[in-house]
Amino acid sequence: MHTGKQLSTEIDATVPTAARMYDFYLGGKDNYAADRAATEELDKVVPSTRRLALNNRRFLQRVVRTLTQEYGIRQYLDHGSGLPTQDNVHQVAQRIDPTTHVVYADNDPMVLVHGRALLEQDKRTVVIQADMRDTDGIFGHPETQRLIDFSEPVCVLFNSVFHCIPDSDTDGPLALARRVRERLAPGSFMVMCQLVSEDAEVRKFVTDFMDQATQGHWGRVRQQADVHAYFEGLEVLEPGLVEVSTWRPDTEVAPRQLTQEWIEFGGVGRIPQ
Numbered sequence: 001m002h003t004g005k006q007l008s009t010e011i012d013a014t015v016p017t018a019a020r021m022y023d024f025y026l027g028g029k030d031n032y033a034a035d036r037a038a039t040e041e042l043d044k045v046v047p048s049t050r051r052l053a054l055n056n057r058r059f060l061q062r063v064v065r066t067l068t069q070e071y072g073i074r075q076y077l078d079h080g081s082g083l084p085t086q087d088n089v090h091q092v093a094q095r096i097d098p099t100t101h102v103v104y105a106d107n108d109p110m111v112l113v114h115g116r117a118l119l120e121q122d123k124r125t126v127v128i129q130a131d132m133r134d135t136d137g138i139f140g141h142p143e144t145q146r147l148i149d150f151s152e153p154v155c156v157l158f159n160s161v162f163h164c165i166p167d168s169d170t171d172g173p174l175a176l177a178r179r180v181r182e183r184l185a186p187g188s189f190m191v192m193c194q195l196v197s198e199d200a201e202v203r204k205f206v207t208d209f210m211d212q213a214t215q216g217h218w219g220r221v222r223q224q225a226d227v228h229a230y231f232e233g234l235e236v237l238e239p240g241l242v243e244v245s246t247w248r249p250d251t252e253v254a255p256r257q258l259t260q261e262w263i264e265f266g267g268v269g270r271i272p273q
Contacts, residue, residue, distance in 0.1 A: 011110045016213045018164055019082040019108045025053035030114055038213045045205055048261065056160050056193070056264045057087075059244035063191050063268055064092040066248060067155050068100065073189065075154045076102045077144065079132040080161035082111060089157065090125040098124075101147040105130045105138050132161060133171045135179050153187040153271075156180055160264055162194035162230070165219040173219070177230040186273045192230050193244050193266025195221045202261050227265050234269025241267040 016038040020031040024039055042049055067073040074097060076089050081104035090102040104115060104127045115127030126143045138144060148154055162173035169175060177192060184190070197203045207220040227241060239247065243263045 011113070015215050017108055017110075017217065018210070018214060019080075019106065019111055022053055022082050022160075025050045026057060030110060041213075042206070042209060045202070045209075045261075052195075052262070052264055055245040059193070059247055059264070060089070060157070060159050060191075061087050061092050062248055062250065063157075064089050064155075065096065067189055067268070068093045068096045071153075071189070073153060073155045074100045075148050075152065076100070076157065077138070077148060077154060078102065078104045078157040078159070079138070080158070080164065081106050081115075081127070082108075090119075090122070094124070100124065102126075103128065103138075103141075103144050103147055105132060105141075105144075107131045132158070133165065133176055135176070135183070139183060150183060151185055153185055153189070155189040155191065156184065158190070158192045158194075160193055160195070162192065162227075163219050163221055164217065167219065173222075173226075174229055181233065181271065184271050186271050188271045190231075190234060190269045190271075191266070192227070192269070193264050194227060195262055196224050196227060196265040197221050197262040198223060199261060206262065221262060224265055231267070231269045233272075235272055237268040237270065239267075241265065 013032040014034050016035045020035040021039050024031040024035050039049070064076065076093060078089050081089070089104070090100070093100040093102065102125045104125075106112065106115075106127070107129060109129065112127055112129045119125050119127060124147065126147060128138070128141050128143050130138045130141065132138070139150065158177070165171065165173050165176070173194070177190065181190060195206070197206070203221040207218070211218040224241070231241065243265055247267060
């Protein structure tokens with residue numbers, strides 16, 4: 001199992017990261033020329049990527065609002081949370097109930113710097129630096145222990161991050177999903193989605209491109225069947241596993257993912273009572 005090698009505390013502006021590329025797509029300012037150049041190259045082959053990133057963010061906000069409002073979830077553990085943008089998990093949840101606790105875990109040192117600055121005044125929300133595969137380190141972290149009671153229902157988020165993890169029997173997305181699930185109380189939720197394509201050429205291009213651009217900090221674009229496997233043993237909330245812009249849309253005219261060369265695919269599963 002992943003024990004978490006020493007994480008870098010240095011920010012390298014010359015090597016793109018998925019977190020900073022995502023930040024750029026969302027209109028954030030926490031990115032560098034290398035990140036912007038990488039997104040430009042990516043857009044040449046998969047031009048829907050900015051829309052996909054925006055739709056994914058909206059999906060995250062709808063999920064958190066739904067679970068807080070309708071299912072009474074008051075604690076969230078967000079893996080690979082990325083850079084703080086508008087309407088993060090804690091903001092969406094705490095608007096409904098200010099007592100909600102949120103732990104963000106990310107291995108990008110820039111996320112840690114910005115997150116800590118943002119959250120200095122918020123005792124119910126924390127950012128820890130951790131590899132999302134280091135389940136022992138994340139669950140056992142003093143700040144996680146302070147804020148999350150794992151004997152009660154919790155929502156664990158793997159939102160648009162599994163494609164950053166290579167396949168592995170111990171550390172791949174499937175093994176990680178099972179390992180985390182075993183630690184959660186009945187009534188807990190797991191939110192999982194990742195980039196998928198049923199087009200082998202698109203899968204290969206994006207996987208190779210991102211692996212090269214991020215210098216190996218990448219897994220692969222997968223297929224819908226892979227994502228279905230993550231949810232084995234979970235009760236999947238309606239409308240099931242879907243392209244995320246169609247997951248409980250706010251309105252009839254909500255933005256939809258129209259191009260299909262690759263999509264963000266997933267949903268929300270509950271640990272059976």
